[in-house]
Amino acid sequence: MPVYSEKVMDHFQHPRNVGEITDADGIGELGNPTCGDIMKIYIKVKDNKIEDVKFKTFGCGAAVATSSMVTELVKGKTLEEAEKISNAAVAEALDGLPPVKMHCSNLAADALHLAIEDYKSVKAGKGHIAKVETCDHEHEGLDELEHA
Amino acid sequence: MPVYSEKVMDHFQHPRNVGEITDADGIGELGNPTCGDIMKIYIKVKDNKIEDVKFKTFGCGAAVATSSMVTELVKGKTLEEAEKISNAAVAEALDGLPPVKMHCSNLAADALHLAIEDYKSVKAGKGHIAKVETCDHEHEGLDELEHA
Amino acid sequence: MKTINFDHFAATKMRPEVKSAMEPFFIEEYGNAQSIHNLGDAPREALDKSRVQAASLFNCASSEVIFTSSGSESNNLAIKGAAFARMAQGKHIIVSGIEHFSVLNAVKSLTKLGFEFTALPVDKDGFVNPDDVKNAMRKDTILVSVTHASNEIGTIQNIKAISEIVHGFGNGAYMHTDANTSCGFIETDVKELGVDMLSAAPHRFYGPKGAGLFYLKKGTRIMPLIDGGVQEFGRRAGTENVAAIAGAGVACELAKNELNKRREHLLPIQNHIIDSVLSSIDEVYLNGSRTNRLPNNINFVIKYIEGESILMWLNNSGIMVASGSACTSKILKSSHVLTAIGVDAALAQGSLLISLGEDNTMEDAKYFTEQLPPIVQKLREMSPLYEEAKSGK
Amino acid sequence: MKTINFDHFAATKMRPEVKSAMEPFFIEEYGNAQSIHNLGDAPREALDKSRVQAASLFNCASSEVIFTSSGSESNNLAIKGAAFARMAQGKHIIVSGIEHFSVLNAVKSLTKLGFEFTALPVDKDGFVNPDDVKNAMRKDTILVSVTHASNEIGTIQNIKAISEIVHGFGNGAYMHTDANTSCGFIETDVKELGVDMLSAAPHRFYGPKGAGLFYLKKGTRIMPLIDGGVQEFGRRAGTENVAAIAGAGVACELAKNELNKRREHLLPIQNHIIDSVLSSIDEVYLNGSRTNRLPNNINFVIKYIEGESILMWLNNSGIMVASGSACTSKILKSSHVLTAIGVDAALAQGSLLISLGEDNTMEDAKYFTEQLPPIVQKLREMSPLYEEAKSGK
Ligand SMILES: Cc1ncc(COP(=O)(O)O)c(C=O)c1O
């Protein structure tokens, strides 16, 4: 099925860092089952660095692969470094994603940023942040394809 | 090209009685070049019988074959017998014609009847009858094909 | 690794007999069927023959068969053709809510030209209630179109009852059925169904891509979708795809002869898969009618996981399936059919669509029912929804 | 007896390379290009490749190429698609009077939906005068469609000049050209022609039947003729005829590479036939431009005799030709193109339409020019019109 790059297939079939961290310092959850993808990222932070990271994802191949890739990219990174990682950078690290998936299943960096936000919110005594419901990719696909 | 029967092809390729009769007793001419077919039939009458018959035809395969066939059918027949020959009978003698040709190129019997009429008109001292212009088959072919 | 096609609604492998019937028309007999010289003879005869074969499958006259290029084109010809021919009588069309997009989008696009449509609801098994048709009929209703059997959930509609209501209404409304999924697997006798128009797609029953079938009852008025020459009785212009049409005819003949054999082959495989999956995996549901169902369709919802992922793992095991999930759809929406039968949008993401064909065996079914549970398990372990459900959140 | 195809506008023999490109997609790679599992891979790649090949012939982006089923479908998509998409801007369409029926009948059928059209006159050689386009343009003109080269008289229009006028008018009107006869034999560079849409038919240049080409410039708005799934960028629904499309791509590639070679091969044959027939038979006329003409088209009027009869006699000699006579047309009307260039309806009955292809040789041409005069003689001797003319009536 070469709609996906080999790297995507590798991360889909051998996802890195799947699971939960029961005593996570930050959890970011993003998505909406109605649209197809939910990503949940757990981080363990030590000395301003992401010491451990795990994910759970409900979604398509791209959603799984981007989740896996983002965890690999940020492990050991400082929070500032992690915050700079964009969805586009994740897609690029996977040798690209099919156009149709670029905007819908490419949210893993956002989920990671939420986990960092959550960590900061808890640390600041403001408690956990809420899960973010996204469905901005719910659209008439055909409109996307307009020759316009 | 088996749109036409073998008999049609035979009469088209080996038309019987092609030509004019310079001292014809009756001439029947029918058709219109705009529509595609003109048939001209010459008869020589003796003792109320068609002693000789010749034709000239401008038109499609069916027009040539029906002209040829009608001359063959009437040679030696009495005028009364000849008058009874219909376009349908000519088509049948040719093992049928494609539907689209049935009404447009199947006019040879009519031309023959005109020749007989002409003969009678001249005999009655009324002179020659006029050439008959037909174009009743000029129609929107597609309407014909309506599922109606 | 063996490839098991459990996605026959996407593609069936052409029969060798079909290919043989097509072969002469690629190079040797390359003529145009409309030519009156010798090069037109064999192509013209091939079209005639194929028309007879299709007519025999539909139990109609061969002059009532029109060849198109696809099931979608046949559906569009039915909907737009009838709408434009009968707009003086009215501009109201009735369809079911679970029609294929080639019907639904055709009626939607007609609304831009002033037409209106009613989309009928279906019950939880996907049935249209004939009474709903009766209630929806209006004086200005010109066309009713209900799919013969769903290409997602396999439910077979009572077209005969619906046709009777439509024609009984007495305003001359036409009845069309989309038989693109049913044809070749269950009876499609147009007299029995009582329809004025029917669409079918030979590529769905071991025929070639590039030919669609359209039954147009004598006396039924439509405007062509493709105007131009006189091909197909002036109903569909364009140089005929002789090879594909020749192949389509053979596919029709095979379908007619093999209908019972096909059902007998498919039913046990279908039953095994349904029974085994429902018993071996928890929180899995069958969509569509259990009884009034195509013998070659299975549609499950597997909770907590997403269709494309299931599909990719099965693909890895050599098993080709489809899904009604948003991610697998190019319009990024989950199946409107599942929504119509009341499946929650989130659940619809876990839809698994299996469509069987003559190349499938009971071994394939067993291999599949062994492969599926660990895949489901693996994906559920990765799913935040499953985690929440288990933790009782 | 050898068969000489002098009717290539009806059918060309597919190239072996084209057939080879199609072959895998009949049985082995029978998958659906939309499938996301493995069975979809090869078909999807084939479509992508073919789109690139077609784009290269047209000098456009591959995302601007849409595959249809025939030249007629492409023309209908252009005309109806643009009309429905732009009806808010206006309902006036301009065409030439010598368009193919798939253009003319499409605009005629639009008149039933409130559209109007202007059919432009042509001169005696069949040329549209760009000034006439200018004069016909109205504020509510949404589309102009002029055939690139006539499929009857071979005259090549100045599409570039017409496009400039259409776009220069400044009301956003689209320019379409029907290149179904020209494509594969003369340049069809859409940038050079300046068109928004172009139709072409690979079966006319050694490709397969069942695939049509449609160029749709980025930004040009049309409504689909066939609504449904997302195939062809949502512009043309229906399961793709992968084999035919794969073959069409190869035909495009061959056309691009061989354009000069084709012209060089065809021109001497064309010249020989025209010169020889005009000099050896009296009262024969050439229709269409002698200079600005397709290299593969010849159209004569032979006085006093009728086309089908000529065609049948030539067929007997193994030579396949066509005619614009009423008898050879399935609508029983003589050619509207001949009428438009001022050929008297009676004369049009004697029309002889020769279209050449790569399988034709100079020997074929010589054989033909030997066979024709005695046939003409024989038919004239049988013709009451010739009799009248000779006798001075
Ligand atoms: C100029 C022109 N337009 C349109 C067509 C229609 O093409 P098709 O037969 O592929 O539908 C033809 C074909 O013969 C043609 O010559």
Ligand SMILES: Cc1ncc(COP(=O)(O)O)c(C=O)c1O
């Ligand atoms: C019920 C139904 N209608 C219409 C279609 C469209 O058929 P095609 O893909 O041949 O255009 C399909 C096909 O997949 C179908 O299942």
